[in-house]
Amino acid sequence: MSRIALSSRDVAMKNVRRRYVPVGSTLVAALLVLLPIVADRPVVPDFAFIVLIAWRLLRPDLWPATMALPLGFFNDLVAGHPLGQSMALWTAMFLLLEFIDSRAMYRDYWMDWLIAAFLILLHSAGAWLVARSMGSRTDFGVLWPQIGLSVLAYPVVARLVVALDRWRLSR
Numbered sequence: 001m002s003r004i005a006l007s008s009r010d011v012a013m014k015n016v017r018r019r020y021v022p023v024g025s026t027l028v029a030a031l032l033v034l035l036p037i038v039a040d041r042p043v044v045p046d047f048a049f050i051v052l053i054a055w056r057l058l059r060p061d062l063w064p065a066t067m068a069l070p071l072g073f074f075n076d077l078v079a080g081h082p083l084g085q086s087m088a089l090w091t092a093m094f095l096l097l098e099f100i101d102s103r104a105m106y107r108d109y110w111m112d113w114l115i116a117a118f119l120i121l122l123h124s125a126g127a128w129l130v131a132r133s134m135g136s137r138t139d140f141g142v143l144w145p146q147i148g149l150s151v152l153a154y155p156v157v158a159r160l161v162v163a164l165d166r167w168r169l170s171r
Helices: 008-034 047-058 065-079 085-103 109-133 140-169
Strands: none
Touching: 008 047, 008 065, 008 140, 047 065, 047 085, 047 109, 047 140, 065 085, 085 109, 109 140
8 A cells, every 4th residue: 555645753754864864874984993803004994984975976965065074073083083184184075076066067987986086095195194294104105905995995885875875765
């Protein structure tokens, strides 16, 4: 039996899903750094950032550029980054995406992957510069496996975000 009108409870639940699934999925991805994964080199991708740019590339009108501040603040607190690193880098990436969206005539899957790869490279370079300014003597070449895995993980994360978006907008 199909329903023409939804109950008030169904409407409220649908609005909650529409509003909080993108933010919740990004926060859950930020919590993945708490998993006990031991690595002697940086090879684990920053899934919170990948989920963030996947949502932003999928739905450009979903978040304003200022939304990167509270999400980056949460990521800084959970991941143990210097306070303000993710806030500044994520906001800069959102502003760069706003610029790209204003200039690009169209975007397809390959263009999104190229943009994501470029943003992942910039994000890793920015995080490396912050660590370098705080006294780290790590060579940038150590980050190439992490950057490569992040670029290769983007399509998988993007498909997950598309599935979440379909569920979010479903009836």
